[in-house]
Amino acid sequence: MNLEKKKGTAYVPQYRFCRFDAAVILLVVLIAAAAALWIFQTTQKSITATSHLEAVLTVSGEEVWRSNLSDVTSPQTHKVTVSAGSLTVLAEAGKVCVASSDCPDQICVHTGWLTSAGQTAVCLPFKVVLKVISVDSQGSIAKDTSALYDAISK
């Protein structure tokens, strides 16, 4: 604030903190808090409401089955058969696994339930990959920033 100097001494307005000031400060704080809350809530909503988990099953890179895991109400199974044998996938609400496989090593079965985006169960002998992805309302893969990890070391 550029206040003129008056005969060598600086002009400093004298005032006391009054009720009006408190009211204005309170109002500003309330508006700021309300705005913050509103923005926070809408952001949260857009993250949780617009994406869901899907299970995707591929054989040699080709997609053969897909299921929206948030729509699964009763257990679903899907069987795929390759030249060397067959493998059965089990989907339940929010989770999916390889329930059984004729493969010799059983690594895909040992992997157990997949419950979050980015998890995979892989059957090497059958070249089968069961993957869980997060899909947004436009149907493209959602960048699930709430994910707890980017990769799994195993």
Place this chain on the structure above:
Amino acid sequence: MTCRRSIVSAKVAAVKYRACVLLVFSAFLLSGCRLIPNQSGSSAAASSTGTASSAATATADFFAMDTYMSITANGTDAQAAVNAAQAEVYTLENELSRNLPASEISKINAQSGLLPVTVSQETFDIIADAVSYSEKTNGAFDITIAPVMDIWGFTDSKFRVPSASEIQAVLPLVNWQKIILDKTKLTVELPVKGMALDLGGIAKGYSSDKVQAVMRGYNITSALISLGGNVAVFGTKADGSLWKIAITDPAAPDSYIGVLNATDVSVITSGGYERNFIQNGITYIHIMDPALGTPVKSDLLSVSIVSADGVQGDSLSTALFVMGKDKAIAYWQAHKDFACILVTSTGEVFASTELRNTFSLMDTKRSLTFFN
């Protein structure tokens, strides 16, 4: 703003001054408020705006080296980088796989007890590296373990428990000290008939180092590489944060024990929880004790090595698992050129001290001890 000498104008100035103070104050509040969606929203929105739109992301998922691989790169030439990385993995597989008859490793194995085999500089260097880790770990890591893997059926997944005499018959073939390397002629010789090399414990670690080197030639700002669970990362994520790497819970492989925040490292885990078979109620794991010719009976369920060097990570994750908890910690104390996370059969977690600020447990009730 000018100020006259009258009392009225002084009052006006005082009010204006007051208003200015309030405005500045409220501006602070409002800008603070604006920062909230910017910060929390950046993680949600950054992928579709800003950095991500100028730098493309590309991913390749494929089967190679008897495992499932996923390579993701961010940068202007991301697709070219990922394609080159995938091609590099296939090249290395053709050189190093024991299961491909035309590979250099197969040629060395076919000539066991017969002749030295001339190999490429790269294959020679990998074998020399493997031998140096055998030496450092006093044989806990040994690439001549192949004949033992064969009799337990881990090579062709026709699992079986061999007899004690069968094991005794192949044990003399397992000895890294018998490998004859000729640096000048670039030859590798296995002097005893039946000896065989299996680079399974080092090939993926080497490949992840090589893949990173290849991708760095394509203007890549960051990458996430998973070669069958051997994870390597470089650079940071689009929002500038570190990569989060989960460590599988060896007692419940569908969940994980904790998360490591990291960049420019490989995180390589060895454990018996994935490749194993059960016969008469006994679980036989795929990691063999080179001294006994039998699956390792360790007080550890898994070992994760965090290191900038994938070859070191791959070989030491196996070696420290074979050693067991006390010897593994002693090895770390003697070298301290890597970090590690050990999970014991009782579910306790031991991590080397440099991970204190970057590794955290999922279940905070679990016991975690950092050692020096």
